[in-house]
Amino acid sequence: MAKRRLNDQQKNRIEKNRRELVQAFLEGTARPGLEQALVISQQPRIAIVKDRQQRIHKALLRQHVGPVVCGDQVIIEPGKGTDTASLLAVLPRRTQLDKSLSGGNSKLFAANIDLLLIVLACEPEPRLELLDRYLVIAEHAGITPMIVLNKIDLLQAFSTDSPPYQLQDYQALGYQVHFTSAKQCAGLPTLTSCLASKTGIFAGQSGVGKSSLTLRLIPDLDEQRRIQTNALSSASHGRHTTSMSVLYTLSHGGHIIDSPGVRDIGLEHLDTRQVAQGFVEFRPYLGRCRFADCRHRQEPGCALQQAVEQGKIAARRLASYHKIIAA
Ligand SMILES: Nc1nc2c(ncn2[C@@H]2O[C@H](COP(=O)(O)OP(=O)(O)OP(=O)(O)O)[C@@H](O)[C@H]2O)c(=O)[nH]1
Ligand SMILES: [Mg+2]
Ligand SMILES: [Zn+2]
Known part of the structure; x- marks a missing residue:
C-alpha cells in the first residue's frame, strides 16, 4: 500500500492531536481503552510493548508517531481479542x-x-x-x-x-x-x-x-x-x-x-564545548584559558595544558578529547 503523503497542515494537526492526547492521558481524562506500555524491542513500524499488567502486545506505529525506542513509555490502544495494538503516542522522556x-x-x-x-x-x-x-x-x-x-x-x-x-x-x-x-x-x-x-x-x-x-x-x-x-x-x-x-x-x-556491540561511536552531533563538558575533570578549567577560542593544543595560557603539566588531568584524556573533536 502506498504511503499516504501528508501536507504540512495535516502534519501539524496530527502533531497537535498527539500532544493533546498525551496531555489528556497524563491527566487521566483520555478516552477509555487506552493503556500505558513500555517498549521492550522495536523494529521499523512495529514495537513489542509490555503493559502494566505485564501483557505483551505487538504495537503498530501510527503514522508520524516519531521515533520509538527501547525504554520508551507509550500510549497504546489494544485491539479487541488480539495481541496487536496501535501505538498512538510516546510519553515525555526522562532521558x-x-x-x-x-x-x-x-x-x-x-x-x-x-x-x-x-x-x-x-x-x-x-x-x-x-x-x-x-x-x-x-x-x-x-x-x-x-x-x-x-x-x-x-x-x-x-x-x-x-x-x-x-x-x-x-x-x-x-x-x-x-x-x-x-x-x-x-x-x-x-x-x-x-x-x-x-x-x-x-x-x-x-x-x-x-x-x-x-x-x-x-x-x-x-x-x-x-x-x-x-x-x-x-x-x-x-x-x-x-x-x-x-x-x-x-x-x-x-x-x-x-544492546548490539559497536565498533565505534560518533559524537559529531555534539559541539566541542559539549564534548569538553563531558570530560568531568576538565570542567574546573573550562573558560579559564587566555584565549576564549582556545583549542587546548599549543596555545599560550591554556588552562587545560597547564592542568596536564601539573598532573591534574591525564594527558591521555586530553588526547582522547582532541581525537573526538577532530573526527
Ligand atoms: N572467559 C569469559 N568469557 C566470557 C565471559 N562473558 C562472556 N564470555 C564469552 O565472550 C563471548 C562473547 O559474549 P557475548 O555475551 O555474546 O558478547 P556481547 O557483548 O553480547 O557481544 P555482541 O552481542 O556482539 O555485542 C562468548 O563466547 C561468551 O561465552 C566471561 O566472563 N569470561
Ligand atoms: Mg550480545
Ligand atoms: Zn585551552
Missing part, C-alpha cells in the same frame, strides 16, 4: 541516548535510561577512547555511567586494589567500576543492586559479554525471550552477536537493555 549519524545528525537509540553500563573486557582488550566517548554521551544525557570490566576470570592475577587498563584513573574521576565474570558468576550481586528499580543499558564493543551478563542477571531470560520471539520473529539469541536492543525485566524490579 534519552543518541548516537551520531553522518552529517552531524543524531538518532535516538534508547530512552528513560538511568544507568549506562559501559562493558569492557580483558578480551577483546578495552579501547579507552571508546570508553571516553561513552562517558561523554552519558554526561551529556544526564545519565549515570558505570564501567563494567567483564571476563576477569581471564586475568592471571586480579585484584580490585590495582585494576588493570588504567581503570584506577576512572575511579579517581568518581566513576564506579564493577568487576565481573559472566562465566564464573562473579561480581553480579552488586550490579543487580545498582539496577534495583532503575533502567540500565549494557553498551560496548562486540564480544565483551553484554548478552552473557544479561543472561546471568535475568534468570528467566529464556522465558522473556520466548514471549518476545513469539511476537517478533528475529529476536536475537544469547550466544550470537546481538542485532537489536531488547529490554528485560529484573526479578527485583528494574530493567536492563542488552
Whole structure:
C-alpha cells in the first residue's frame, strides 16, 4: 500500500492531536481503552510493548508517531481479542541516548535510561577512547555511567586494589567500576543492586559479554525471550552477536537493555564545548584559558595544558578529547 503523503497542515494537526492526547492521558481524562506500555524491542513500524499488567502486545506505529525506542513509555490502544495494538503516542522522556549519524545528525537509540553500563573486557582488550566517548554521551544525557570490566576470570592475577587498563584513573574521576565474570558468576550481586528499580543499558564493543551478563542477571531470560520471539520473529539469541536492543525485566524490579556491540561511536552531533563538558575533570578549567577560542593544543595560557603539566588531568584524556573533536 502506498504511503499516504501528508501536507504540512495535516502534519501539524496530527502533531497537535498527539500532544493533546498525551496531555489528556497524563491527566487521566483520555478516552477509555487506552493503556500505558513500555517498549521492550522495536523494529521499523512495529514495537513489542509490555503493559502494566505485564501483557505483551505487538504495537503498530501510527503514522508520524516519531521515533520509538527501547525504554520508551507509550500510549497504546489494544485491539479487541488480539495481541496487536496501535501505538498512538510516546510519553515525555526522562532521558534519552543518541548516537551520531553522518552529517552531524543524531538518532535516538534508547530512552528513560538511568544507568549506562559501559562493558569492557580483558578480551577483546578495552579501547579507552571508546570508553571516553561513552562517558561523554552519558554526561551529556544526564545519565549515570558505570564501567563494567567483564571476563576477569581471564586475568592471571586480579585484584580490585590495582585494576588493570588504567581503570584506577576512572575511579579517581568518581566513576564506579564493577568487576565481573559472566562465566564464573562473579561480581553480579552488586550490579543487580545498582539496577534495583532503575533502567540500565549494557553498551560496548562486540564480544565483551553484554548478552552473557544479561543472561546471568535475568534468570528467566529464556522465558522473556520466548514471549518476545513469539511476537517478533528475529529476536536475537544469547550466544550470537546481538542485532537489536531488547529490554528485560529484573526479578527485583528494574530493567536492563542488552544492546548490539559497536565498533565505534560518533559524537559529531555534539559541539566541542559539549564534548569538553563531558570530560568531568576538565570542567574546573573550562573558560579559564587566555584565549576564549582556545583549542587546548599549543596555545599560550591554556588552562587545560597547564592542568596536564601539573598532573591534574591525564594527558591521555586530553588526547582522547582532541581525537573526538577532530573526527
Ligand atoms: N572467559 C569469559 N568469557 C566470557 C565471559 N562473558 C562472556 N564470555 C564469552 O565472550 C563471548 C562473547 O559474549 P557475548 O555475551 O555474546 O558478547 P556481547 O557483548 O553480547 O557481544 P555482541 O552481542 O556482539 O555485542 C562468548 O563466547 C561468551 O561465552 C566471561 O566472563 N569470561
Ligand atoms: Mg550480545
Ligand atoms: Zn585551552
